[in-house]
Amino acid sequence: MKYKILLAEDEPFLGKVIKESLEKNNYEVILASNGKEAWNLFNEQEFSLCILDVMMPYKDGFTLAAQMREFSKNIPLMFLTAKSDIKDVAQGYASGGNDYLRKPFSLEELFLRVAELLKRSKSEKQETDELMIGQYIFYPKRQELINGIKKKVKLSYKEARLLELLLQNKNQVLERKSALMQLWGDDNFFTTRNMDVYITKLRKKLREDASVEIVNVRGFGYKLIC
Incomplete structure (x- = not known):
């Protein structure tokens, strides 16, 4: 390696x-x-x-x-x-x-x-190498999701980092500005729209488990429910 x-x-x-x-x-x-x-x-x-x-x-x-x-x-x-x-x-x-x-x-x-x-x-590798999101197994470093029928879903680097950040704040509101500054280093209009696109992509990749949802908390940010 x-x-x-x-x-x-x-x-x-x-x-x-x-x-x-x-x-x-x-x-x-x-x-x-x-x-x-x-x-x-x-x-x-x-x-x-x-x-x-x-x-x-x-x-x-x-x-x-x-x-x-x-x-x-x-x-x-x-x-x-x-x-x-x-x-x-x-x-x-x-x-x-x-x-x-x-x-x-x-x-x-x-x-x-x-x-x-x-x-x-x-x-000292911890449990973050393998994380559960509903029926999905999430591998942040490998940028992969595996669903209940062992189907592998590839994530882009930004998708994996955004999902990891959402999971760190599971069932709590992830503030939009905080996420933008951590992932893009800026919270202007264009990066905000960019993050909205990534949120949409993640929703599609998690849609096979109805118990998993990324909710838009208007005026504040997003919440991953699982």
Whole structure:
């Protein structure tokens, strides 16, 4: 298995060195040059690990980590930073980070930390790998639904993430703005209409079980009933 890593680093030379070094160790690495770009990539692709520089344009690493953690409770998050004050370290862990590597650091130490985080993450896989929605079995990482007669239904990446978010708020209202900001990073008219399209697609894919329903709560958002 080849792990995919999201690397957010605004120093071009350092980002290039880390990316190429990790790739030589058989990791797939996607490099973002600022926090906003990293957030967009996080919402478009699935990653095994995120390495985040703390001081970045548009969105700092702590803010980015907190947003990532709101959606994914299990993905490993590592900070890279020149800050060494204990309050900064505490803030890093408080925002959802799993590890904190101070600059300058050796690549060998980075490799060890990455390997350990991935190993720990693999061993701590929880029930989120297989979730029940009525008669359906939902596999978020595989982006699949399997119904009661073992028929497989494929989901797009955005469909899977939206369904996972709805399930995290099962039988409660998922606020429209919160979902838009987590999945699209924007709540303008076009992204709102885009999410409505995805909701319609999910309803069609869940329609074989009458006990499962995605309800539109006018003025607030959506509720997954199951």
